[in-house]
Amino acid sequence: MAMDGNKITETVSWRNITEGCKIEAAGNSRLFNTGDWRVDTPVFIAEKCRQCLLCVSVCPDSSIPVDNYQRGDFDFMHCKGCGICAKVCPFGAIEMKMGER
Amino acid sequence: MSIKDRLSGNEAVAIAMRQINPDVMSAFPITPSTEIPQTFSSFVANGQVDTAFIPVESEHSAMSAAIGSQAAGARSLTATSSCGLALMWEVLYVAASNRLPIALALVNRTLSGPININCDHSDSMGARDSGWIQIYSENNQEAYDNFVQAYRIAEHAAVRLPIMICQDGFITSAAVENIELLADRDVQGFVGEYHPESYLLNSKQPLAIGPYAVSAYCMEAKRAQLEALKNAKQVTLDVAKEFAALSGREYGLFEEYKLADADYAMVIIGSAAGTAKDAVDQLRAAGQKVGLLKIRLFRPFPGEEIAAALQKSKVIACMDRTESFNGRCGPLGAEVKSALFDAQLMPPVINYVYGLGGRDVTVEDFITVFAQLAEIEQTNDGGKKYRYLSLRE
16 A cells, blocks of 8 residues: 555545544654744754754754754744753753744 | 354353454453453463453553554454443544444443442443444344444444444343354354454554544544444445345344334333333234334434334334433433434324333333323323333332
C-alpha cells in the first residue's frame, strides 16, 4: 500500500476520510501547524548568540532548528511561545515580544 | 456436522472462542462473566489454542490491551459484565472510533446501585451509544451461534467496528442447557484467518492510529463511523445466511414469533423472550391473536424493519430490562416508538420495565401484560404509558 499522508486533510469529505482518521505515513506531525496557538513570540538576536544551544535542549516542541551545531531562527509553524528558551538564554539573545505573532 | 452437548452459556461462549482461536485475550474477572476467561485460560494452559492471554489489572486495562493488540494486527477479544463494562466505558468509544473489530462477550448484569449481581440490561444499554455493534441472545445456543458469527460481522471491510455479544447473566450464563456445537474445523472455516488491511506491526507501512482529530476532522470521522455501523445491518443478514447453510439455524435482525397476524405484540430482548413465547403459546391456544418480536441486533437499530413487522399490531408492549431515568420510557421503548413514529404508525405503545436486578419474570407476568394490551384496545384508554411489571405497590 502506498504511504500517503495526504488522504486525510481538512477538506476531505466524510466519505473519503480514512478509517478512524488513521494516517498511513510516518513523520507527518511536522505538517500540523501548532504555531498558530502562540500568543507571545520569541525574537532571535543572532549577534548576541554564542551557540551554547541551551535553548535547543529545553524547547518542548523542537522549534529551534540546528544545522552543523549552529542554531538558526525559530520554526514558527511549531513554536507555541512558551518562553522557556528566553528564560534559559545566558546572553540575552532571545527576547519575548508580547502578543506578537 | 453438529455435536450435541450440554453447557452453560459461559462455557458455550468459551468454546466458541477456543474454536475461533484468537490471537489475544485480555480479561479481568467479574461475576457473572468470570467463567468465560476462566474456561478459556484453561484452553490456553492446555495448549488447545495459541492465544496470548493477558491477565490485566482492571477492565479499563482489558479493553485498552485489546485495543492495542487489535491495532497491532492481532484478533483480540475480552469478556465482562456490569461494572466491568462501566470501567471500560472511556475506551469502548476509542475501540469504535479507531475502527477496531474487537469482540466482547458481555454477560448482562445490572449496574450498581443498589449493589446487585444479577441480570438486567443496564450495563449494555448504557453503552448503546458507544459505537459498538450489539447483538443479544435468548439462550445458550444463541450465545454460542452469535459469538461464532461475531468476527465475520465486525471484520467485514464495510464495517470494521467492535462487536458486543450479549447474554443474560446467570439466566443463560450459568444455566446448563442442551446445545449443538459446530465442529472445530467448521468454525475455523467459517470465521477464517484475520488479515487486517493496515496494522501497526506492518513495518512496510508506517501508520498512526487514533491521532488527535481537531474540529476540522471530528464530524467527518463520526459520520464515516456511523456509515460503517449502518452497514453492519446488511452484513449481519449476509453472515446469518451463510451461518444457516453451515448450521441449519437461522438468524435475522430480530425474530418474529407468531407476529404476522397478532393484534397484540410484545417487543423484548434476551432470555425473557423464551418465557414470553410460552405466554404467547398459551394465549394462542385460547384463541387470542398475540405475538412477539425478539430483538437480536440492537446496534445498529433496525427501525424500519421493526416498524414494518409491527404495522398490523393494534397495541404494543415494549419490555425494557433497565431503567433509563428519563421518566418516559426505556431505551427499547424509545427506539421502537421512534421507529413507529417515522413510519407514521401510531398504535398505543406501553413500555414496561421488568426483571431489574434479576427479578424473576414468569409466564403469568407476560399473560398479564397481554391482558392489559387487550384491555387498552377494548376500552380505548391507554392509561399510563410507562409501567413497572410485577412491582409491589
